[in-house]
Amino acid sequence: MTVITTDQALPTAARPPRRDIGIKKRYAAEARFKAYGLAAIVFGLSFLAIMLGSIVTKGYTSFWQTNITLPVTFDAAVLDPQNRRGSDPMVLVRANYDKLAQQALAAKLGVADTDKAKLREMKGFISDSARIQLRDELVANPALMGQTVNISMLASANIDSAFKGQIDLSVPEARRKVKDQQIRWMNQLAADGTLEQRFNTGLFTFGASSRPETAGIGVAIVGSLYMMGIVLVLALAIGVAASIYLEEFAAKNRLTDLIEVNINNLAAVPSIVFGLLGLAVFINFLGMPRSASLVGGITLSLMTLPTIIIATRAALSAVPPSIRAAALGLGASRMQMVFHHVLPLAMPGILTGTIIGLARALGETAPLLLIGMVAFVADYPTTPLDPATALPVQIYMWSNEAERAFVERMSGAIMILLGFLMVMNLAAIVLRRKFERRW
Amino acid sequence: MNIMTEQKLEQAVSSAMNATTNDVIKMKGDKVTVHYGEKQALFGVDLDVREKQVTALIGPSGCGKSTFLRCLNRMNDTIPSARVGGLITLDGEDIYDKSIDVVELRARVGMVFQKPNPFPKSIYENVSYGPRIHGLTKTKAGLDEVVENSLKRAALWGEVKDRLHEPGTGLSGGQQQRLCIARAIAVSPEAILMDEPCSALDPIATAKIEELIDELRQNFTIVIVTHSMQQAARVSQRTAMFHLGYLVEEGATEKMFTSPDDKRTQDYITGRFG
Numbered sequence: 001m002t003v004i005t006t007d008q009a010l011p012t013a014a015r016p017p018r019r020d021i022g023i024k025k026r027y028a029a030e031a032r033f034k035a036y037g038l039a040a041i042v043f044g045l046s047f048l049a050i051m052l053g054s055i056v057t058k059g060y061t062s063f064w065q066t067n068i069t070l071p072v073t074f075d076a077a078v079l080d081p082q083n084r085r086g087s088d089p090m091v092l093v094r095a096n097y098d099k100l101a102q103q104a105l106a107a108k109l110g111v112a113d114t115d116k117a118k119l120r121e122m123k124g125f126i127s128d129s130a131r132i133q134l135r136d137e138l139v140a141n142p143a144l145m146g147q148t149v150n151i152s153m154l155a156s157a158n159i160d161s162a163f164k165g166q167i168d169l170s171v172p173e174a175r176r177k178v179k180d181q182q183i184r185w186m187n188q189l190a191a192d193g194t195l196e197q198r199f200n201t202g203l204f205t206f207g208a209s210s211r212p213e214t215a216g217i218g219v220a221i222v223g224s225l226y227m228m229g230i231v232l233v234l235a236l237a238i239g240v241a242a243s244i245y246l247e248e249f250a251a252k253n254r255l256t257d258l259i260e261v262n263i264n265n266l267a268a269v270p271s272i273v274f275g276l277l278g279l280a281v282f283i284n285f286l287g288m289p290r291s292a293s294l295v296g297g298i299t300l301s302l303m304t305l306p307t308i309i310i311a312t313r314a315a316l317s318a319v320p321p322s323i324r325a326a327a328l329g330l331g332a333s334r335m336q337m338v339f340h341h342v343l344p345l346a347m348p349g350i351l352t353g354t355i356i357g358l359a360r361a362l363g364e365t366a367p368l369l370l371i372g373m374v375a376f377v378a379d380y381p382t383t384p385l386d387p388a389t390a391l392p393v394q395i396y397m398w399s400n401e402a403e404r405a406f407v408e409r410m411s412g413a414i415m416i417l418l419g420f421l422m423v424m425n426l427a428a429i430v431l432r433r434k435f436e437r438r439w
Numbered sequence: 440m441n442i443m444t445e446q447k448l449e450q451a452v453s454s455a456m457n458a459t460t461n462d463v464i465k466m467k468g469d470k471v472t473v474h475y476g477e478k479q480a481l482f483g484v485d486l487d488v489r490e491k492q493v494t495a496l497i498g499p500s501g502c503g504k505s506t507f508l509r510c511l512n513r514m515n516d517t518i519p520s521a522r523v524g525g526l527i528t529l530d531g532e533d534i535y536d537k538s539i540d541v542v543e544l545r546a547r548v549g550m551v552f553q554k555p556n557p558f559p560k561s562i563y564e565n566v567s568y569g570p571r572i573h574g575l576t577k578t579k580a581g582l583d584e585v586v587e588n589s590l591k592r593a594a595l596w597g598e599v600k601d602r603l604h605e606p607g608t609g610l611s612g613g614q615q616q617r618l619c620i621a622r623a624i625a626v627s628p629e630a631i632l633m634d635e636p637c638s639a640l641d642p643i644a645t646a647k648i649e650e651l652i653d654e655l656r657q658n659f660t661i662v663i664v665t666h667s668m669q670q671a672a673r674v675s676q677r678t679a680m681f682h683l684g685y686l687v688e689e690g691a692t693e694k695m696f697t698s699p700d701d702k703r704t705q706d707y708i709t710g711r712f713g
Contacts (some may be wrong), residue, residue: 252519322556326619328517330569330626331546340568341558 059411065200066155070104073148097134127154157212157405207378212405223388230297239308267306275367290372291387304357311353315346348435355428365392465490471525495675502681512548549623555615557607569626593621613644630660
């Protein structure tokens with residue numbers, strides 16, 4: 001019997017000749033693949049950056065608005081030359097308030113009443129909205145008659161653009177909307193603090209207007225909120241009910257398979273088709289009012305339903321079968337099983353799907369155009385039955401305007417819309433993280 | 440598969456023989472057949488479950504023992520393709536009869552599953568859920584009492600009494616399984632079905648559950664499916680051997696493990712197949 005001793009040096013195995021198994025090629029292919037992927041991401045990100053950059057650089061100025069603060073004298077000689085306001089209250093409504101603003105500006109700039117040429121250039125310096133503003137002040141407080149009050153009025157869109165440096169002064173004066181004299185006045189007023197930029201609250205509170213300085217997304221936000229509320233109530237209720245039935249109660253047969261396929265297909269139907277459906281069914285057949293957020297909300301609900309149903313069914317089927325078995329084994333009825341155990345566990349997934357569906361509905365334009373929400377609506381809707389617009393539709397309408405001030409407002413509105421969408425998506429992510437459960 | 444030594448086998452058999460027997464049939468299967476779609480899983484099984492005894496169902500994987508167990512509280516109803524034939528009675532009543540409500544049946548015949556499956560809720564809520572949905576106690580104090588008693592009978596009270604409102608999923612595997620047993624006995628069932636209750640547990644947790652099963656036998660009729668021959672020998676009074684959807688043999692555990700009538704039982708319990 002041989003005894004193997006470990007201290008005796010054993011021969012080392014000879015290395016066989018190296019085989020070419022293409023290692024270099026494989027690594028090269030991997031490196032190339034990584035480079036393609038990286039290039040794709042850089043490409044995508046750079047376009048995102050260009051888009052956001054262009055929107056922000058064009059739009060950030062829309063959050064400021066040039067205001068002119070002037071001592072305005074409510075001169076009875078101008079407003080009510082025949083002194084009839086005691087007998088006819090309409091006199092004060094129809095009075096020439098433009099002249100009050102013009103007089104105040106002329107006094108500030110030292111332009112004589114007789115200098116017609118300069119007076120003409122002075123028109124279009126203050127926004128036409130000053131007329132309504134002054135009228136409302138006086139009607140609200142008739143005691144102002146004859147008094148002089150400091151009133152802050154909006155500058156016209158052209159002066160606003162010029163003050164923000166958006167008008168190219170190298171263009172010959174004749175082809176420019178803002179004349180040299182107006183620029184000189186503007187600089188003079190800015191120097192003594194009469195003309196200044198303030199945060200543009202009007203952008204959030206005004207409705208549609210043909211004058212950019214008084215155009216805002218107030219009505220659009222209210223319209224969008226109404227529609228989101230309707231979508232949330234209708235789509236969530238119908239979607240969750242449908243999903244629970246299909247997932248937990250319905251028999252699995254040909255019919256339910258067909259329904260499932262169709263729901264998945266509906267999610268891919270172009271949104272404009274839903275708009276046509278809304279137009280045909282709700283407006284033409286059921287006679288609901290045009291431009292109303294109710295119709296918009298119902299149409300968007302139909303569009304969002306498949307998304308919510310798919311998300312909800314995925315969330316329901318992700319609940320482990322052992323939980324269902326445990327509940328049934330204890331003698332819970334099917335409905336108790338669903339409502340006590342399955343639904344609470346599926347809730348975060350359902351909410352995430354709902355928020356993403358809502359975000360999609362919030363940014364939807366095409367179906368709203370077809371049901372007439374692309375309307376000029378200056379007054380706030382008080383109920384969902386009143387005419388309204390929506391945020392993306394307002395953006396679409398402003399994009400058709402040529403004036404520089406509208407371009408700026410459009411970009412500002414896009415920033416606000418993107419802000420809303422980002423907040424909603426963030427909420428979805430937070431909800432998912434917070435309630436995520438592991439088994 | 441472990442092969443039992445003679446000594447271990449003898450110990451197991453003698454412990455089983457010590458059990459007092461009062462032979463009353465609690466549940467009865469008569470020519471039970473089950474189809475899953477086209478495939479037949481059970482072929483005419485006749486099996487009696489005796490009151491306040493532990494009946495172990497053994498056999499290789501896919502032999503139909505879990506299928507038979509799931510027929511006893513109609514959990515097979517939840518599988519759309521499953522069809523059950525033959526007759527199964529509880530206290531002489533056909534449990535598949537139209538007059539029997541499945542919810543009531545499951546309150547009378549509880550179930551403990553292979554993998555511990557506590558609800559992702561607090562320990563208290565896990566145990567109180569059954570009594571609450573069945574309206575067994577109307578008051579908070581009554582519910583507290585049921586929870587405490589159930590946890591005590593499941594030998595879990597001492598470990599969890601200070602953290603009743605912590606999630607049940609935070610317990611260890613063995614504790615979770617005892618919580619599931621507590622949850623099942625909280626509705627005061629007459630019989631408890633256990634589908635391989637220890638297969639996901641370590642030997643120490645398994646020993647605790649087996650001890651618990653032996654105590655629960657005082658009050659409940661227990662049917663247990665197990666892959667462990669030793670476990671069947673340790674905890675059961677009656678053993679039924681399944682193979683390929685047929686009941687091969689059924690009898691007192693000591694007889695099954697010492698002198699089975701069927702060659703297949705003999706081969707299976709000695710580890711020659713399975």
